[in-house]
Amino acid sequence: MTSVAPALQLTGLRKRFGVVEIIRGVDLAIPSGERHAMIGPNGAGKSTLFHVISGHYRPSDGSIRLRGEEIGGMAPQLINRRGLSRSFQVTNIFPRLSVWENVRCATLWAMGYKYSFWRSVEKLADARQKTEEILTEINLLDRWRVPAGVLTYAEQRSLEIGLAIAGNADILLLDEPTAGMSHAETERAVALIRKVSEKRTLLMIEHDMGVVFGLADRISVLVYGEIIASDTPERIKANAAVQQAYLGTEVA
Amino acid sequence: MSDAANRPAIDLPSGRSKGFVAAYGIWIAAIIALLVLPHIFSSGLALTTMSLMGMMIIFALSYNMLLGQTGLLSFGHAVFFGLGGFLTAHMMNAAEDGGGSLPLVVFPLVGGVTGLVSGIVLGAISTRRAGTAFAMISLGIGELVSSSALILRHFFGGEEGVSTNRTNLTHVFGISFGPQIQVYYLIAAWCFVSAVAMYALTRTPFGRICNAVRDNPERARFIGYDTYSVRFIAFSLAGLFAGVAGGLAAINFEIMNSAQMGATQSGSVILMAFIGGIGGFAGPIIGAILVTYLQVMLSDITEAWQLYFGLLFIGMVMFAPSGIAGLLARQLPLWQGRQLHKVIPFYVLALLPGLVAVVGLSMVVEMTYQLTVHAPDGPAMTFFHVPFDADTVIPWIIAIVLLITGTWLFLRAARMVGHSYGEAVLAARARRAAS
Numbered sequence: 001m002t003s004v005a006p007a008l009q010l011t012g013l014r015k016r017f018g019v020v021e022i023i024r025g026v027d028l029a030i031p032s033g034e035r036h037a038m039i040g041p042n043g044a045g046k047s048t049l050f051h052v053i054s055g056h057y058r059p060s061d062g063s064i065r066l067r068g069e070e071i072g073g074m075a076p077q078l079i080n081r082r083g084l085s086r087s088f089q090v091t092n093i094f095p096r097l098s099v100w101e102n103v104r105c106a107t108l109w110a111m112g113y114k115y116s117f118w119r120s121v122e123k124l125a126d127a128r129q130k131t132e133e134i135l136t137e138i139n140l141l142d143r144w145r146v147p148a149g150v151l152t153y154a155e156q157r158s159l160e161i162g163l164a165i166a167g168n169a170d171i172l173l174l175d176e177p178t179a180g181m182s183h184a185e186t187e188r189a190v191a192l193i194r195k196v197s198e199k200r201t202l203l204m205i206e207h208d209m210g211v212v213f214g215l216a217d218r219i220s221v222l223v224y225g226e227i228i229a230s231d232t233p234e235r236i237k238a239n240a241a242v243q244q245a246y247l248g249t250e251v252a
Numbered sequence: 253m254s255d256a257a258n259r260p261a262i263d264l265p266s267g268r269s270k271g272f273v274a275a276y277g278i279w280i281a282a283i284i285a286l287l288v289l290p291h292i293f294s295s296g297l298a299l300t301t302m303s304l305m306g307m308m309i310i311f312a313l314s315y316n317m318l319l320g321q322t323g324l325l326s327f328g329h330a331v332f333f334g335l336g337g338f339l340t341a342h343m344m345n346a347a348e349d350g351g352g353s354l355p356l357v358v359f360p361l362v363g364g365v366t367g368l369v370s371g372i373v374l375g376a377i378s379t380r381r382a383g384t385a386f387a388m389i390s391l392g393i394g395e396l397v398s399s400s401a402l403i404l405r406h407f408f409g410g411e412e413g414v415s416t417n418r419t420n421l422t423h424v425f426g427i428s429f430g431p432q433i434q435v436y437y438l439i440a441a442w443c444f445v446s447a448v449a450m451y452a453l454t455r456t457p458f459g460r461i462c463n464a465v466r467d468n469p470e471r472a473r474f475i476g477y478d479t480y481s482v483r484f485i486a487f488s489l490a491g492l493f494a495g496v497a498g499g500l501a502a503i504n505f506e507i508m509n510s511a512q513m514g515a516t517q518s519g520s521v522i523l524m525a526f527i528g529g530i531g532g533f534a535g536p537i538i539g540a541i542l543v544t545y546l547q548v549m550l551s552d553i554t555e556a557w558q559l560y561f562g563l564l565f566i567g568m569v570m571f572a573p574s575g576i577a578g579l580l581a582r583q584l585p586l587w588q589g590r591q592l593h594k595v596i597p598f599y600v601l602a603l604l605p606g607l608v609a610v611v612g613l614s615m616v617v618e619m620t621y622q623l624t625v626h627a628p629d630g631p632a633m634t635f636f637h638v639p640f641d642a643d644t645v646i647p648w649i650i651a652i653v654l655l656i657t658g659t660w661l662f663l664r665a666a667r668m669v670g671h672s673y674g675e676a677v678l679a680a681r682a683r684r685a686a687s
Contacts, residue, residue: 075478077478080474080476100265105464108476
């Protein structure tokens with residue numbers, strides 16, 4: 001037992017839409033620095049859980065603690081400013097802004113520029129440097145001028161991750177970062193995720209079992225809004241309940 | 253950075269200032285144009301028209317801070333123009349009664365502060381929502397304020413409005429602001445300062461975040477921004493500049509009435525922004541100049557001028573949604589690749605039948621006017637100096653033939669324009685890649 005609060009702790013978390021309960025009492029603690037994967041069949045509530053954690057939906061019940069601090073029910077921007085950042089399952093970028101502007105906008109709040117309307121954005125050397133670093137990291141530096149809306153799908157997925165890491169967040173939620181990618185693209189994406197999660201805590205939804213078992217320190221299996229197992233990849237593979245609920249059909 | 257050496261040579265934004273001419277050339281050209289124009293177009297009509305254009309440039313630019321920059325479609329922007337104008341008129345009158353006063357040149361600031369304060373008050377309510385809800389709230393507020401002008405007669409002066417006199421304030425350097433040319437320069441100076449300020453605003457962290465909120469408000473929240481605050485600040489600042497324009501209107505017309513802040517005025521600024529183009533900074537400037545010119549000139553020629561405006565607006569939204577500025581911007585790559593001469597013949601080819609169709613259409617409109625609105629005057633009329641009777645068959649046949657054949661040929665030519673444009677773009681790209 002350690003006295004340090006987990007990076008992210010969910011306790012008795014529930015989310016109802018009317019009478020339908022999608023998240024049905026989730027308990028999960030992710031220690032700082034862990035790469036944690038969330039798997040589960042379609043409709044299990046994985047994306048809903050991400051929406052609740054990141055502030056897109058209000059939790060119906062239970063608590064969400066970020067490094068010990070309760071964030072349940074806070075607006076997304078307040079949660080983001082506390083150091084939790086996320087990507088989306090369906091690409092969610094600023095399509096008419098250039099790749100450069102996309103990333104730079106994502107750096108601005110954390111750099112303290114907030115709503116500043118009295119200084120030139122072009123003269124902010126630190127934002128420029130950070131933007132260049134992020135673009136180098138996500139391999140889009142040579143595409144900086146292009147409107148984000150015309151990037152290829154895989155490039156947009158990289159930009160999506162770039163937006164999530166640009167603001168100094170140390171807890172990263174990635175929602176199916178490799179969905180829809182070719183084999184080669186997936187490999188590049190995994191390398192990128194490995195790199196960007198080195199100094200961060202990662203919680204990732206993923207369907208590609210190769211990606212999950214190659215990347216995660218620990219895996220949670222969400223079925224019908226409940227976590228039925230949360231363990232190391234080896235033990236998850238061996239878990240009979242998990243195999244029955246999920247893996248049996250997916251991993252041959 | 254460690255791998256700076258083996259990084260491919262990419263021409264990144266440097267943050268260093270561009271050359272003096274590149275950075276300031278266009279603004280210096282604007283100053284020269286503003287100074288020289290009244291000497292080229294020195295008639296009384298030209299001066300009043302250009303004064304009007306100056307105000308409308310500020311107004312349209314302020315509107316585009318909402319629509320083009322932040323993605324907020326407001327139907328009530330004239331509220332800030334009107335309130336700014338009314339308060340400026342009242343302050344001018346109060347200053348006149350009080351004897352010694354500030355010089356006239358600073359009074360547009362009264363309008364600006366009024367616009368800012370009312371933007372803060374009304375924005376606190378309306379910017380809680382975006383999209384359709386925001387548009388509806390802005391429409392409601394616009395109606396509310398302009399109808400209260402007829403109730404709060406003491407402040408808004410009822411139907412007659414509030415009159416003022418710009419020449420009775422303290423004269424500085426002996427400038428009385430009696431002659432229109434002096435008012436023109438006052439407006440030109442404020443127009444320039446406001447345009448520079450609004451342009452600078454687009455290049456701040458806040459300006460870029462406005463664009464981000466326009467593109468994808470949901471995502472903006474997940475990079476740390478409160479979209480309500482962004483919309484609220486943009487709305488308040490847009491109110492400030494609309495108020496400056498209104499203050500200039502009070503000075504220019506020496507009268508403010510409720511029509512200045514009604515739905516027609518709000519619609520007019522949408523027209524300017526859209527026809528000019530909301531995608532870039534120059535669009536609303538072009539739109540304000542063109543629409544003001546047409547308003548002054550067309551209303552002189554025909555009573556149906558608003559109908560033509562409606563048609564122009566529909567045509568632009570349908571065929572050139574990026575506005576005149578957008579059309580011009582699309583020619584830039586052709587010009588750079590030296591391919592423009594290949595498409596211009598096709599543009600002319602499309603323009604000619606287009607004009608024929610417009611002539612046919614306006615003939616129909618004017619004859620209808622003659623037979624309905626001007627029925628007591630009889631059917632005799634002239635069109636382009638040609639006299640004829642509107643109740644005979646031949647002119648109608650001519651008009652309809654012109655309209656139909658013109659439209660048909662135009663649509664055919666438009667397809668050829670699209671085709672040749674595409675080819676020219678490819679050729680321009682190939683040429684640039686080769687060099």
